Amino acid sequence: MKVGIIGGGISGVSLASKLALMKAGGADIDITLLEAAPRLGGTMGSVVKDGYVIESGTNGFLDSKPFTLETFKEAGLEGKLLRSNDNARKRFIQRYSRLQRMPENASMFFSSKLLSWGGKLRLAGEFFVPQKKDGADETLADFAKRRLGEEALDYMISPMVSGVFAGDPEKMSLKSSFPVIADLESAYGGLIKGLLKKRNKKSGPAGPGGVLTAYEGGMGSALEDLAAVAVKNGAEIIKECPAEKVTKEGGVYKVTVKGGKTYEFDRLAVTCPSYESAKFLKELDGELSGTLASIPYAPMFVAGLGFNGEDMTDPINGFGYLIPEKEGRQILGALFTSSMFPSQAPEGKKFLRIMCGGDKHHELMKKSDDELLEICIRDVSDVLGIVGRPHMIQTFRHEKAIPQYHVGHSVKAAKIEEILKNYDGLYIGGNVLYGISLNDCTRISGEIARKIRESM
Numbered sequence: 001m002k003v004g005i006i007g008g009g010i011s012g013v014s015l016a017s018k019l020a021l022m023k024a025g026g027a028d029i030d031i032t033l034l035e036a037a038p039r040l041g042g043t044m045g046s047v048v049k050d051g052y053v054i055e056s057g058t059n060g061f062l063d064s065k066p067f068t069l070e071t072f073k074e075a076g077l078e079g080k081l082l083r084s085n086d087n088a089r090k091r092f093i094q095r096y097s098r099l100q101r102m103p104e105n106a107s108m109f110f111s112s113k114l115l116s117w118g119g120k121l122r123l124a125g126e127f128f129v130p131q132k133k134d135g136a137d138e139t140l141a142d143f144a145k146r147r148l149g150e151e152a153l154d155y156m157i158s159p160m161v162s163g164v165f166a167g168d169p170e171k172m173s174l175k176s177s178f179p180v181i182a183d184l185e186s187a188y189g190g191l192i193k194g195l196l197k198k199r200n201k202k203s204g205p206a207g208p209g210g211v212l213t214a215y216e217g218g219m220g221s222a223l224e225d226l227a228a229v230a231v232k233n234g235a236e237i238i239k240e241c242p243a244e245k246v247t248k249e250g251g252v253y254k255v256t257v258k259g260g261k262t263y264e265f266d267r268l269a270v271t272c273p274s275y276e277s278a279k280f281l282k283e284l285d286g287e288l289s290g291t292l293a294s295i296p297y298a299p300m301f302v303a304g305l306g307f308n309g310e311d312m313t314d315p316i317n318g319f320g321y322l323i324p325e326k327e328g329r330q331i332l333g334a335l336f337t338s339s340m341f342p343s344q345a346p347e348g349k350k351f352l353r354i355m356c357g358g359d360k361h362h363e364l365m366k367k368s369d370d371e372l373l374e375i376c377i378r379d380v381s382d383v384l385g386i387v388g389r390p391h392m393i394q395t396f397r398h399e400k401a402i403p404q405y406h407v408g409h410s411v412k413a414a415k416i417e418e419i420l421k422n423y424d425g426l427y428i429g430g431n432v433l434y435g436i437s438l439n440d441c442t443r444i445s446g447e448i449a450r451k452i453r454e455s456m
């Protein structure tokens, strides 16, 4: 059986790795991955410079879910995984131009300055808010206002949404973007009730949040190593080979790539961004292509900055911080990389990664990289007590960084599933439909690998 994979990000490479393991175990399967760019990884990639490991996108995954961890374990790469230290537990949100620690328990919550007393009482009153039972899709903002209050929306939920999706809570679908939160209400009647009931249940290897796990040399190396194992096990990976057209003839998918060459596959997994797959799937199915094209994306600008220790008064001891819009800054937040992963910065240096842009700030991306860099430096300077200029600067611009699951996303996903019933052996994977985290990507690729195995 010939299996094609279009897209060499974590979704495509983890799928190739799983299928190649099946091949090495004796399955009669040929695997070909087609990647448009000269390198694998998509938005995920690493630059190593002056002793810093600077990530263009994700800096790792949480080990509380098994999917990504198992992908690396199966490939024999577990030894190169890099666990964040305990500082990563300390997360902050900016309020009153200061870092307020995110409470981890009830006593921290009540003594925290993150919410006013009115806001805390309103949030605690969530216990008594009646359950919404109509099952209708709802924005994250409406959900938060209904159950937790406006202040919790502004100072907890909105920053969390920009931290995960770079998204706009006024547009995002609760059930598509944060299904775990939606389930707490539908299964237990509310968040506090659900969390109390789940408290005693067994969670992942490192508790419900898990340990942030990176990779020696960066996540870009992680993907190259995973791809190398897949190739060793018999997969073929072809870079600089963008798919331009997909058709189906006699049960076979024909993928025409730039330059005109055509590949034939019995099974085809598409793991690239939806705005790209919409183009090459147009001839196969206009409705499928149109639905994929309608999924919006948020832009992101990432600045990695290295400072001498004495150039910053804040010890930057923790995971990092997120910034509520009401604080009037233009950046979304910053990660304290040298605190979580000391080996990713030279000794004695402080290393920040600052995120800017998102679904609420498309206009910001009209600025040049230099202008955005200055915004990043300005917005962290007073809060972290920065007095000097960074001696190491590395920036990344992603015009379409993260798909946004707006209200109505589940209808699009259901429509795509319905259309796919007409195309036996065609799979839409990646982060476009059912989750954007690395764990979602590897879980979805695992499901596609299982379907392919069952169809053999």
Ligand SMILES: Cc1cc2nc3c(=O)[nH]c(=O)nc-3n(C[C@H](O)[C@H](O)[C@H](O)COP(=O)(O)OP(=O)(O)OC[C@H]3O[C@@H](n4cnc5c(N)ncnc54)[C@H](O)[C@@H]3O)c2cc1C
Pocket: 006, 007, 008, 009, 010, 011, 012, 034, 035, 036, 037, 039, 040, 041, 042, 043, 044, 056, 057, 058, 059, 060, 061, 062, 241, 242, 243, 244, 271, 272, 273, 276, 277, 280, 300, 302, 398, 401, 402, 429, 430, 431, 432, 435, 436, 437, 438, 439, 441
């Ligand atoms: C700044 C940022 C920070 C993030 N932080 C985290 C985090 O901390 N934790 C976390 O879990 N997740 C994080 N994410 C999300 C996560 O990194 C992504 O959801 C994930 O990497 C997506 O992987 P993918 O393989 O599905 O898609 P992509 O990475 O988009 O890969 C798709 C690939 O398809 C290729 N392609 C496109 N068109 C074609 C074509 N025509 N033919 C062939 N190939 C094509 C592209 O070149 C690309 O390599 C972050 C994302 C960003 C942008």
